[in-house]
Amino acid sequence: MTPEVPPLMSLEAITKVYGTGDAEVRALDGVDLAIAEKEFVAIMGPSGSGKSTAMNVLGCLDAPSDGHYRFMGVDVGALSLDQRALLRRNYIGFVFQGYNLLARTSALENVELPLIYKGISAAERRAQAMEALAKVGLEGREHHDPSQLSGGQQQRVAIARAIVGRPAVIMADEPTGNLDTARSREIMELLTRFNRDDGMTIVMVTHEADMADYADRLVHFVDGRIDSDVTQQRAA
Amino acid sequence: MLWETIKLALQAIFRNALRSFLTVLGIVIGVAAVIAMVTVGEGSTAQVTKDVAKLGTNLLMVRPGQPQQGPQTSGGTAAAFDMKDVEAIQAQVAGVRAAAPANTRTMTAILGNENHSTSVTGTDSSYLEARDMPVKLGRPFYESELRTGAAVCLLGQTVRRELFGSGNPLGQDLRLKTISCRVIGVIDEQGVSSFGTDQDDFVLLPIKAFQRRIAGNSDVSIIFVAVRDGVSTVKAKGEIERLMRERRRISAGEEDDFNVFDMKQIASVLTGITGVLTGLLSAVAAVSLLVGGIGIMNIMLVSVTERTREIGIRLAVGAQERQVLMQFLVEAIVLSLLGGLIGIMLGLALGALGANLLRVPFSPNPLIVLLAFGFSAMVGVVFGYFPARRAARLNPIDALRHQ
Numbered sequence: 001m002t003p004e005v006p007p008l009m010s011l012e013a014i015t016k017v018y019g020t021g022d023a024e025v026r027a028l029d030g031v032d033l034a035i036a037e038k039e040f041v042a043i044m045g046p047s048g049s050g051k052s053t054a055m056n057v058l059g060c061l062d063a064p065s066d067g068h069y070r071f072m073g074v075d076v077g078a079l080s081l082d083q084r085a086l087l088r089r090n091y092i093g094f095v096f097q098g099y100n101l102l103a104r105t106s107a108l109e110n111v112e113l114p115l116i117y118k119g120i121s122a123a124e125r126r127a128q129a130m131e132a133l134a135k136v137g138l139e140g141r142e143h144h145d146p147s148q149l150s151g152g153q154q155q156r157v158a159i160a161r162a163i164v165g166r167p168a169v170i171m172a173d174e175p176t177g178n179l180d181t182a183r184s185r186e187i188m189e190l191l192t193r194f195n196r197d198d199g200m201t202i203v204m205v206t207h208e209a210d211m212a213d214y215a216d217r218l219v220h221f222v223d224g225r226i227d228s229d230v231t232q233q234r235a236a
Numbered sequence: 237m238l239w240e241t242i243k244l245a246l247q248a249i250f251r252n253a254l255r256s257f258l259t260v261l262g263i264v265i266g267v268a269a270v271i272a273m274v275t276v277g278e279g280s281t282a283q284v285t286k287d288v289a290k291l292g293t294n295l296l297m298v299r300p301g302q303p304q305q306g307p308q309t310s311g312g313t314a315a316a317f318d319m320k321d322v323e324a325i326q327a328q329v330a331g332v333r334a335a336a337p338a339n340t341r342t343m344t345a346i347l348g349n350e351n352h353s354t355s356v357t358g359t360d361s362s363y364l365e366a367r368d369m370p371v372k373l374g375r376p377f378y379e380s381e382l383r384t385g386a387a388v389c390l391l392g393q394t395v396r397r398e399l400f401g402s403g404n405p406l407g408q409d410l411r412l413k414t415i416s417c418r419v420i421g422v423i424d425e426q427g428v429s430s431f432g433t434d435q436d437d438f439v440l441l442p443i444k445a446f447q448r449r450i451a452g453n454s455d456v457s458i459i460f461v462a463v464r465d466g467v468s469t470v471k472a473k474g475e476i477e478r479l480m481r482e483r484r485r486i487s488a489g490e491e492d493d494f495n496v497f498d499m500k501q502i503a504s505v506l507t508g509i510t511g512v513l514t515g516l517l518s519a520v521a522a523v524s525l526l527v528g529g530i531g532i533m534n535i536m537l538v539s540v541t542e543r544t545r546e547i548g549i550r551l552a553v554g555a556q557e558r559q560v561l562m563q564f565l566v567e568a569i570v571l572s573l574l575g576g577l578i579g580i581m582l583g584l585a586l587g588a589l590g591a592n593l594l595r596v597p598f599s600p601n602p603l604i605v606l607l608a609f610g611f612s613a614m615v616g617v618v619f620g621y622f623p624a625r626r627a628a629r630l631n632p633i634d635a636l637r638h639q
């Protein structure tokens with residue numbers, strides 16, 4: 001028997017219920033899913049299929065109602081809010097559809113944000129944030145506010161913020177949802193590069209098949225369950 | 237880490253400059269209004285209290301005529317007193333410190349080319365004692381002058397200034413109608429009363445000189461009675477009334493044909509008025525404080541959505557509840573302190589200005605300063621901190637999606 005490498009993240013019979021009684025909605029209904037290191041997983045499915053909920057659980061932003069979620073072997077369900085914050089701080093970076101940058105705050109300060117909570121010194125923070133911004137192609141725009149940047153640029157600031165702490169995983173929730181095709185491709189190429197060159201695992205929710213083609217695994221949700229889970233050849 | 241938190245809070249304050257400014261403004265308005273109003277109110281009260289003390293709270297005025305409201309002199313048809321009545325009160329009423337006659341008439345005092353209309357009072361040395369009027373320059377009346385009714389006089393500061401300017405009045409002769417009297421002394425400054433009357437505008441003569449050379453009779457129109465400290469003026473008043481009824485042969489059942497007025501009555505009226513004034517000012521101040529507080533509340537609550545999303549972002553990148561709360565708490569404290577300090581300075585400045593304009597003493601009350609500051613700071617901290625605390629306890633995803 002060959003020793004099996006434990007998956008980075010594993011969902012075991014995860015259920016997530018919102019509301020109670022008649023208003024009860026089962027967003028996730030007994031989901032099992034294992035994601036290994038360095039995978040690039042795209043999660044697809046119609047609205048209300050539970051794909052975003054699955055992502056929030058995987059990203060430790062939300063707690064499941066039932067079942068076990070293990071992240072690097074740790075049962076996340078048993079952790080407090082603060083302990084989950086530590087997991088996010090050290091291992092997970094987020095990219096959201098709406099960018100979620102701090103308003104009236106420069107790109108540089110936005111990217112520095114995760115490092116503040118890691119207790120990294122100001123000078124070191126600045127250096128790392130500059131480097132991350134350079135990696136996403138935003139040299140020279142470090143001191144721009146989000147309001148002075150285009151959507152594609154804002155999303156790149158968000159990606160810089162996600163990768164600045166060198167996380168194990170990037171969670172991307174509809175990262176190209178607000179962008180045109182050309183801008184979307186740029187974002188996907190960036191994500192692909194961090195997956196391939198830096199070995200970061202990527203979990204991405206999308207409803208665009210073109211974008212899902214960049215992943216090497218496609219998980220399809222329907223009605224809170226996994227409908228299909230296939231490995232595919234990457235595009236590009 | 238604390239320094240880092242303070243820096244984060246300062247960044248947030250400058251980043252949200254408008255919100256910060258409005259919060260600070262709310263606190264400044266509340267604190268400044270309360271401090272300015274209460275300072276002016278208390279200054280007025282202090283002024284009135286001082287005036288009342290000068291008036292003599294243990295002073296009684298005995299006048300002929302039916303009892304009436306207020307301290308007006310009105311003889312009416314009732315018989316005047318005479319010096320024997322004054323002596324009887326001095327000798328027979330317990331607790332009397334000084335009983336003084338006073339006959340007053342408005343006359344023109346003339347010196348060379350200068351003349352000045354003033355109130356001329358015939359009295360004796362006990363008047364100075366009863367009214368607490370120390371002689372500042374020169375000397376009081378001699379017993380012999382009082383006995384013979386010598387033509388000598390004491391001046392109030394206003395008369396001295398009007399007639400003599402900065403010159404020395406002692407030994408000069410002043411003309412009052414047909415008589416000429418020699419100035420022997422000047423009374424110390426008495427100031428302006430709460431009614432706005434100049435209490436330094438008078439000339440004092442020996443009562444005998446007044447009776448013989450001005451009035452042409454031996455009447456005494458008012459008797460001032462000063463009661464010793466610690467003796468009840470009510471009790472002294474009762475005794476004087478009994479004594480005078482007896483002396484004026486008023487039979488039982490008949491009404492008094494004189495009245496005894498207690499200066500405490502004026503004092504209580506004045507204190508009542510300033511009490512109402514202070515109450516009104518305090519009410520206005522309380523409203524300002526409330527309005528300032530509502531302003532702060534409003535700004536903080538309006539920004540809850542934005543702050544909740546910000547907290548969501550911070551939580552998502554790995555901030556813990558404690559770190560987020562610390563930042564918001566420090567932010568609220570810094571804003572409150574800043575607003576409070578500006579408010580205190582502004583309030584004291586306005587209070588000093590108001591006190592100066594109203595010519596009342598400027599004596600800020602540290603308790604009020606603390607109270608106003610404390611209230612506003614509390615509003616700032618409570619409304620800055622508690623929405624943040626609620627947000628920081630949410631699942632990060634709920635905070636991020638807050639609408």
